[in-house]
Amino acid sequence: MxxxxxxxxxxxxxxxxxxxxxxxxxxxxxxxxxxxxxxxxxxxxxxxxxxxxxxxxxxxxxxxxxxxxxxxxxxxxxxxxxxxxxxxxxxxxxxxxxxxxxxxxxxxxxxxxxxxxxxxxxxxxxxxxxxxxxxxxxxxxxxxxxxxxxxxxxxxxxxxxxxxxxxxxxxxxxxxxxxxxxxxxxxxxxxxxxxxxxxxxxxxxxxxxxxxxxxxxxxxxxxxxxxxxxxxxKQLVTNMDDAFYIEKPIVPFIKVTQDRVVLEIQRGCIRGCRFCQAGNVYRPLREHSLEYLKDYAYKLLKSTGHEEISLSSLSSSDYSQLEGIVNFLIDEFKDKGVNISLPSLRIDAFSLEVMSKVQDIRKSSLTFAPEAGSQRLRDVINKGLTEEVILKGASEAFQGGWNRVKLYFMLGLPTETVEDMEGIAELSEKVAETYYEIPKEQRNGKVQVVASSSFFVPKPFTPFQWARMCTKEEFLERAYIVKDKFRTMLNKKSLKYNYHEADLTVLEGVLARGDRKTSALIEEAYKNGAIYDSWGEHFKNDIWMKAFESCGLDPDFYTTRERDLEEVFPWDFIDSGVTKEFLKREWQNAIGEKVTPNCRQHCTGCGAMSFKGGICYEAKN
Structure with missing residues (x-):
């Protein structure tokens, strides 16, 4: 031994x-x-x-x-x-x-x-x-x-x-x-x-x-x-069914964050949200076949003994064989005590029908990610969700037996106004109101709507890489505006609002957009005790502020400074597939509040199809 x-x-x-x-x-x-x-x-x-x-x-x-x-x-x-x-x-x-x-x-x-x-x-x-x-x-x-x-x-x-x-x-x-x-x-x-x-x-x-x-x-x-x-x-898998996939995952002795089998159903995303780095760098969309997933579902559950299987994807609702794989898992494993987890679903009638089959409605809450409180700002970020769709999804969920909803938003998005901020509380209120619009006999206790907002960080290889970030003070001011608006809502007892740490977000922005000079910053902070910075109880902002001073660096240079369209970024030497010209075009579309169709509706020529193996819906159809 x-x-x-x-x-x-x-x-x-x-x-x-x-x-x-x-x-x-x-x-x-x-x-x-x-x-x-x-x-x-x-x-x-x-x-x-x-x-x-x-x-x-x-x-x-x-x-x-x-x-x-x-x-x-x-x-x-x-x-x-x-x-x-x-x-x-x-x-x-x-x-x-x-x-x-x-x-x-x-x-x-x-x-x-x-x-x-x-x-x-x-x-x-x-x-x-x-x-x-x-x-x-x-x-x-x-x-x-x-x-x-x-x-x-x-x-x-x-x-x-x-x-x-x-x-x-x-x-x-x-x-x-x-x-x-x-x-x-x-x-x-x-x-x-x-x-x-x-x-x-x-x-x-x-x-x-x-x-x-x-x-x-x-x-x-x-x-x-x-x-x-x-x-x-960048290098990427072009044929997902030819790609290597794990058959015998390690099973920890202790409970870990994702204590389940994970079945990856596709890579990439068709949606084109302008804030989302993953949606851009993992383009184009590539799917596993239904037969491939059936085979691996058996192998993974058999080799681990796990009692839950999660379908992994940036946007699971967009997988073309979702109904097939979900029905297969239900038919084969539900009676064997295996739970099925479906993260990253868009809230529509089919998704709700699927979730009602695989979730214990009494124990679970539904998650929507409107990202912005107003339709104007959702158009700026190209979210592709209307208020009508959000409320219709919430109503159908409540009729299906759910009474708990989580709503995710971002504060500090480009062009954001006070009306957009207050819209977070107003949209949360409207979601709660849809619960009371359904017949009383269909309700399942009291409704609870929890809204959370993170603070926006402009990431590399997104159309928003030219955007400025808010300061810590600006982020908090916006959070207080939203919080105050929640206090005025009629259904405020059914509503709850949380927001992220502002100083942590500012530092994340510096490191996400940093150049080689920030290597010294990271080392200086580490040597003075910075560690486990993503864990709130261990993050020490004063250590980082002293490191900025010692290294002669200004955090605002990396965060709040306006970017010229011709500026050379630290990451410009990387070819991510999505062209800089496309990202510029999308940035200008954002400023003009112009919506870009998703890949399934229309090919917008982002450049990612230069990698063979992706699904270009316009080319297919």
């Missing part, structure tokens, strides 16, 4: 020791001495969050199918263990072998959320790996970043040897095979990075120089190595 990296004495002192011992059901077990490449897959957050991430499970299983690769897992130690590891100089270790991660060939870090950036430095620091790529020795692991935040990798450029832009199932094996070849030939670390830079979708920050204008904006970004490309083109 393997020896644990942590003693029994330490395990008894810390919260949830099962986070660190491995040996879960379906965990990969190999002899480290019998493989050629050791790959540590890292999620820079606590175990329960990381083990809920589908992408990490897919790549873990994919790598371990190869006999020459042993893929293991790393998560950020929680604050209690972090303290002990520093005091006792215990190096961070992988769960499977319990070996120090500094002994691995690769560490692949998932970049899921900007507020996890200090946790990345925690992992490297506890792993006894130099933070800066320039300081790493030949024997140190190659540090790779991938995931949605890799679409602007520049704030992390100092810390990563390379970034993988796009979906992980495509060129990873090519990368690893080149590593093996270089190792066999006695090649250096730099020689491998040069080989890696030749692969489509791989970005090596050290091979690029950035120059700046006098006002601090980027003048140019050019390769300084002949192996590096002018444009790094």
């Amino acid at each position: 393997k020896k644990l990296a942590l003693s029994d004495e330490i395990l008894m002192k810390i919260e949830k020791p099962a986070r660190y011992i491995g040996n879960e059901f379906n965990m990969a077990k190999k002899d480290p001495a019998a493989v050629e490449v050791r790959f540590a897959m890292c999620f820079p957050d606590v175990y329960e969050i990381g083990m809920s991430h589908l992408g990490m499970q897919i790549l873990y299983d994919m790598f371990n199918r190869r006999d020459d690769i042993y893929c293991e897992r790393i998560f950020s130690p929680w604050t209690d263990l972090d303290k002990i590891m520093r005091e006792q100089n215990i190096p961070l270790f992988a769960l499977e072998s319990q070996d120090p991660i500094k002994e691995f060939d690769f560490i692949g870090i998932t970049l899921q959320y900007e507020m996890s950036y200090t946790n990345i430095l925690q992992v490297l620091d506890l792993g006894q790996i130099p933070l800066h790529t320039a300081d790493r020795r030949e024997e140190d692991p190659i540090i790779i970043g991938g995931g949605p935040c890799a679409y602007n990798p520049e704030p992390l450029a100092e810390f990563f040897d390379l970034f993988y832009i796009g979906e992980g199932e495509t060129v990873y094996f090519d990368l690893i095979d080149r590593y093996k070849e270089n190792k066999k030939n006695g090649g250096s670390r730099k020689e491998f990075l040069e080989m890696a830079a030749e692969i489509e979708g791989i970005y090596v920050p050290a091979f690029y120089d950035v120059s700046y204008n006098e006002d601090g904006t980027i003048k140019s970004m050019k390769p300084n190595n002949p192996h590096a490309k002018e444009k790094v083109r």
Whole structure:
């Protein structure tokens, strides 16, 4: 039996020791001495969050199918263990072998959320790996970043040897095979990075120089190595049924955030919401076939013993075979005690009919995401939802037995007015009123409408990347306007309003839109105690404000500053498929309050169809 990296004495002192011992059901077990490449897959957050991430499970299983690769897992130690590891100089270790991660060939870090950036430095620091790529020795692991935040990798450029832009199932094996070849030939670390830079979708920050204008904006970004490309083109799966998918997910000993089987039904989205980064960078839409999903539903439930299966997608209602897969799951598994979860559904008659079959109405609430309180602002963001549709959906839900509704909004959207803000309370009131318009005998107790608003962050590769962000004070002022309006509503006892943390949102905006200068900011904040910033109880805004001052950076430069249409962005060297010309056109459509049809209605020439395998509805029909 393997020896644990942590003693029994330490395990008894810390919260949830099962986070660190491995040996879960379906965990990969190999002899480290019998493989050629050791790959540590890292999620820079606590175990329960990381083990809920589908992408990490897919790549873990994919790598371990190869006999020459042993893929293991790393998560950020929680604050209690972090303290002990520093005091006792215990190096961070992988769960499977319990070996120090500094002994691995690769560490692949998932970049899921900007507020996890200090946790990345925690992992490297506890792993006894130099933070800066320039300081790493030949024997140190190659540090790779991938995931949605890799679409602007520049704030992390100092810390990563390379970034993988796009979906992980495509060129990873090519990368690893080149590593093996270089190792066999006695090649250096730099020689491998040069080989890696030749692969489509791989970005090596050290091979690029950035120059700046006098006002601090980027003048140019050019390769300084002949192996590096002018444009790094994202990689994506073109035929979903040919793509690798996990058959035996790891089953944790403890309850994790997503404690269920996840069946991915499609990638991409047809909707074109102008604030949504995922909807743009994951274009074009690509679907799994019904037969493929039926097969994997059996495999996943059998291999895990889970009693719930979730259909995963950015917009599940848009999957063309949704009725078929839902009816199949109900017919095959409902009587076996398996629950079916359907996130990301648009509220229409079919969706409500489906949900009434698969949900316990008495226990569940329905979620709508109008995003904006007025029709004018929903047109600006291209949400594609009218008030009539929202209220009709709410009415049908209430008639179907639901009495709890969650409404999600954003504050600080471009062109937002006081009327738009107050519209959040007014729309919530109208939703509650629809409950009292149905016959009393059809009602199910008292109605509850919970409205929540996050604060808007303009993300890279969206039409809103040119928009300014609000200041912390502006965000809070808008939240107070909405809160005050809720107090005047007739049904205020049935209404509840929550809003996000404003200072956290401002920092998220800086890191989402940052350039290479913000690497120093992240490091300064980390060294002064910033960690687990996405966890409200651990976020310390004063540490970050002092870091801005120490680094001579102004947060307003990255957030509230107006962008010229011709400005060079830190992420412009990436080809995401969606062209900058299309995004400019959509930005101008937003300012003009002009709605753009979704992909199923009309092809708007976004550029994503340059990637073969997507579904272009205009071309099909």
